[in-house]
Amino acid sequence: MAKILGIDLGTTNSAMAITEGGQPRVLENKEGSRLTPSVVAISKTGERLVGVTAKRQGVVNPQNTIFSVKRLIGRRVTDPVIEHDQELLPYEIRGSSSGGVEVKMGEKNYKPEEISAMVLMKLKQDAEDKLGEKIEEAIVTCPAYFDDSQRAATKAAGEIAGFKVKRVLPEPTAAALAYGFNKRKGGKVLVYDFGGGTFDISVLEMGDDVIEVKGIGGDTHLGGDDLDQKIIGHIISEYKKQEGIDLAKDNLALQRLKEVSERAKHELSTVFETEINLPFVTSDSSGPKHLLMKFTRTALEDLVRDYVERSIELVDETLKEAKIKKEEIDEIILVGGQTRMPLIQEAVKKYFGKEPHKDINPDEVVAIGAAVEAGILQGEVRDVLLLDATPLSFGIETLGGVTTVMIQKNTTIPTARTEIFSTASDNQTSVEVHVLQGERPMAQDNKSLGRFILDGIPPSPRGIPQVEVSFDIDANGILSVAAQDKATGKKQSIRIEGSTNLSREDIERMKKEAELHQEEDKKKKESSEAKNLAENLVYQTEKSLKDWGDKIPSEQKDKLTKKLESLKSVKESSDFETIKRETQELSTLLQEIGKQMYSPKPDSDKKPENPEEPKQENS
Amino acid sequence: MDRQNENKKQEKTENASSELLNCQKERDEYLAGWQRARADLINFKKEETERLRQIVMFANENLILDLTYILDSFSLIENSLQGEHESLKPFLLLKSQLENALKQKGLERLKTAKGDDFNPELHEAVEVEESREEKPHQILEVISEGYRLNGKLIRPARVKVSK
16 A cells, blocks of 8 residues: 655755654655754755755855745745845745745745745655655644644645645644554644754644644744853853953864764763763964863753743643643643753753653654554554554463463564473373463463373473473464374364453453562572572482492492482472582582593593583683 | 245345455555555664664764864864974874874775865855956865765864955
């Protein structure tokens, strides 16, 4: 089925994602980056550039480099916003014959939707190259405050780019979809979107079929860029105090400063202190000058606190206007790269008294949400193929009452798994298969689903027979367990219905119990394993004594027998430390004897190196 | 009587054949779904292998990018201490050591020089200046070098461009 591309057409950056196999995935552009600058340019040589290449030549070609066109899209030329932005943007903006806006790029005038279309076209091309298939349909997002005219223009941009636009989706709605909150009927969600250049607040209510926007607010000229400016200003003034030099006048120094301050801002989201280090930042009559400064999270927070407090005031205003109390908000979603700043996360948490959601990359959450919507549209037919997963693990009881897991919890079904087991004692002619469900390591603590016996195994030493045990869970959760003796082909099986439809409470209880008993369970399992090991060694030693007991000196034989008896006497106790120690000692002794048996007679002068010991490499 | 029997028989046949048709349709659907699921898995595995290869290739991208800024600082030392050969030597040795180590990891420095045409695929303009010597749109000065990691541009060269 053809894929629908989900596109977050942003003011500064755009991103795209698709849904594949039910999972949304962000696509990288041709340059290998998950974000594409929403910048378009006609270069001096007449070439059309889109994305990062357009951005890189902006300084050379400011009149023909169009950015932030989203601020203009779908607006009338008489809109006060246009008047305001005309002063901030370096390219020419003028009224069109139809009363809309046009921007001049190269020799031509373009409508904002035509510029946006160029960004969308690049995304389309890059996505098609990446996926190796044509993409005809798209879902494009827009801010919640966009009116009909702005939405129509956004849709037009998509159509110009060659897409069939299935939907123009509000950005906060996309964010809510990305988190799956649409399933919470009646829930109220607040989306706090602090982007590079704009700050948007939206209050959503999850309806039966629709997500309704209940309130909007924010500041179209507040964003991460303001914070960066503040940091740069701070460093410049500090440096002036230190060295008496004004870096603001040095264009190259300013460029480097911009870069390090942005990096410092990012670093201070994870660490408490960083260093701003720019050797040879500038020079004066006395020679080169360097910049070295400690920058702490506290200092950063003091610088930007006003902006953060302002954003919280705006949240408060928005809620008041929408007549919704903050206590009524069920979930808060953070969107926009700037929300990685701990100060913002704390401020939001403090205001609402609950933790905001930030697990999905805040730069990508809108694109992901658009892809989720795309998945809903493209996947309706496939709903019949929804696959379940096993809520708990399945296994069988093995030697010492231990659960050996055959199918791990969270495995998607239908699934099957086969493993070979053997007998625990000599001449054992039957095995019992005890089917278990649960997360505890000891069989007795798990839920028993059933048991059966496979007999008729030809008598042989333990460990020799091969019994193939297979688990198979079909799409309906019916578990079939079979055991087959490989030598005789004899088979037994059991069928257990409804193994996966435990009640939610039961699953939770069983998981919780496993967590609660983790420590003691670990000890029990260790002790059981120690006993198994001791048992094995006793068996092996006895066999060895029988096989070549007459070939070893009687003195050593006595020692071995003594050790063997001592292990035998403790192996049934519950003191597994002692069992472990005794097992270790017997094992060492057995190895020593074995080693001697392979060594040449002690009377030869030179002993060759023991072949069992790996040679040490010369280093 | 015969006719009645005949009718019943015919009805039965019709029912059976329509059921058969339904079954065939269902069978085709299921087979297609199964084939699709198998194909999805195989494709997923292929993509996953490619993705892992990419991850291995670019796992160090951020670290290497950070180290290129240290290379910048070395270049700045080199430029500012020109002429003082002896004191410069150890720095240059250190620089080439670092450069070699990064080269082993797939880092490649772009060849950017004064007089080259400005190309936004590789260069980022940070300043524009009038120039009498150079034609417009040419590089007047390389401010910092650009780098590729295993063929992918991780840092464009920062340049000053003629007006």
